[in-house]
Amino acid sequence: MSTRGPYAKGVAKREEILQTALELFARKGYDRVSVREIARESGLSQAGLLHHFSTKEELFLEVLRRRDDRDGDPVSHRHEHSVKHLIGAVENNSSEPGLVRLFVSMSAESTEDDSPARAFFEDRYGWLRDEVSKDVRAHQERGELSPSLDADAVASLLIAVADGLQLQWLLEPEKVDMGRLISSLWETLRRVD
Structure with missing residues (x-):
């Protein structure tokens, strides 16, 4: 079993979460979006999302950094x-x-x-x-x-x-x-x- 498989899946899921969060934050604003909603739209439980991003603030700041990193x-x-x-x-x-x-x-x-x-x-x-x-x-x-x-x-x-x-x-x-x-x-x- 390759060690890159689970890592690649984790990276892909993280990207999906970031894209989902971006769309929700852009459409509704930061204060009107919950971690639960982002998790649901990403196909995860809230605990699953928090495995990738420990807080809503961390997720939000990563979305902003991603915009600048482009x-x-x-x-x-x-x-x-x-x-x-x-x-x-x-x-x-x-x-x-x-x-x-x-x-x-x-x-x-x-x-x-x-x-x-x-x-x-x-x-x-x-x-x-x-x-x-x-x-x-x-x-x-x-x-x-x-x-x-x-x-x-x-x-x-x-x-x-x-x-x-x-x-x-x-x-x-x-x-x-x-x-x-x-x-x-x-x-x-x-x-x-």
């Missing part, structure tokens, strides 16, 4: 970001409305002091601002962006635009082309005088 560099396995990568992620988001809905709702809910996602989003936004700021400075050093711009401010504004466009797109997907709009803003900023 944006990592698949070749080098580094999780780095740039303006180009931010724009690409925004463009790709239109193919994953469930993830976008989950991200928008949970980032808003994370502003509550007792939110299980607060630390995740604080860390994520801090890291993302640092990464995009670094890339903005690199564009400035190459003469592709005005040196008079504050790199940290540009990074914060680009991230805010990306998040705001996601919300607008969820409300009116036929009217909001997220990728085109954020690309247009970046190209406007790059026009060096």
